[in-house]
Amino acid sequence: MQMIPVKELKDTAKVSRLCHETGEPVHVTKNGCPDMVIMSTETHESLAKAAETGRIVSLVQEGISAVERGECQDAFGAVAALRSKYGL
Structure with missing residues (x-):
């Protein structure tokens, strides 16, 4: 499981590369606590x-x-029950 601090979101190219290279969700922490998850479109799909x-x-x-x-x-x-019920 990939985890990064929220301050690393400033480098969007790096975060995007990490999402695509790992092929799994990247967990973002804020003040050391889980805050959100980011993933590539392919991983989401x-x-x-x-x-x-x-x-x-x-x-x-x-x-x-x-x-x-x-x-x-x-x-x-x-089918037999329907035929019987409706006289078919």
């Missing part, structure tokens, strides 16, 4: 994509759990 992938995995796991609990039926059963 990668983290956002990973978060979305995690959300999709979570939804799939939720679906699998619903099937295991017997709360779902297969497509053939669903």
